[in-house]
Amino acid sequence: MRLTFVTSNPGKVEEARKYFKPLGVEVHQLHIEYPEIQADTLEEVAEYGLEWLAERFEGPFFLDDSGLFIEALNGFPGVYSAYVYKTLGIGGILKLLKGEANRRAHFRSVVAYWDGEVHLFTGKVEGMITEEPRGAGGFGFDPVFMPDGFDRTFAEMTTEEKNRISHRGRALKAFAEWLKENLK
Numbered sequence: 254m255r256l257t258f259v260t261s262n263p264g265k266v267e268e269a270r271k272y273f274k275p276l277g278v279e280v281h282q283l284h285i286e287y288p289e290i291q292a293d294t295l296e297e298v299a300e301y302g303l304e305w306l307a308e309r310f311e312g313p314f315f316l317d318d319s320g321l322f323i324e325a326l327n328g329f330p331g332v333y334s335a336y337v338y339k340t341l342g343i344g345g346i347l348k349l350l351k352g353e354a355n356r357r358a359h360f361r362s363v364v365a366y367w368d369g370e371v372h373l374f375t376g377k378v379e380g381m382i383t384e385e386p387r388g389a390g391g392f393g394f395d396p397v398f399m400p401d402g403f404d405r406t407f408a409e410m411t412t413e414e415k416n417r418i419s420h421r422g423r424a425l426k427a428f429a430e431w432l433k434e435n436l437k
């Protein structure tokens with residue numbers, strides 16, 4: 254089986270490819286920019302993007318909308334994570350948290366699949382924002398996110414390790430289980 258992943262993020266593609274490979278599913282990247290609306294939830298952003306694409310391109314395909322939610326910042330950057338990463342970057346987030354004792358945060362991911370209708374799959378991982386960036390793997394905020402139960406950041410893990418516990422890995426797992434049930 255072959256799945257089309259609409260994204261311009263090579264880090265997300267790498268994770269989806271590594272996730273699906275042992276299941277015998279090949280992931281093909283479709284590099285199309287779609288509008289990411291301003292909304293309160295990742296679900297709304299994902300669904301709007303998916304429907305926008307469905308009006309213009311032949312499915313099936315999927316996309317992923319994710320975000321980092323920092324407790325001390327009332328969930329910021331959340332749905333604005335991509336923009337904040339581009340503008341403030343990791344350094345900006347560390348500055349905002351300087352002197353802050355509560356460094357709890359979580360990542361959420363919404364995988365949205367179009368096959369004539371919308372199917373949403375979600376995943377979440379809890380953790381902490383480190384004081385300093387660590388590690389060279391992954392992408393985005395990975396160097397400052399340490400998942401609960403580990404003393405390494407996502408950037409210090411292999412893609413397979415990250416997939417086993419990450420927000421995206423969990424959303425992909427729900428997606429894979431749905432595919433198994435529904436594509437018999």
Ligand code: IMP
Nearest residue numbers: 317318319320334335338392393394395
């Ligand atoms: P979007 O899903 O394209 O809207 O982008 C979400 C943004 O959140 C990305 O640009 C990253 O900065 C960040 N992000 C999402 N998932 C991850 C992850 O697995 N690791 C690190 N940063 C992430």
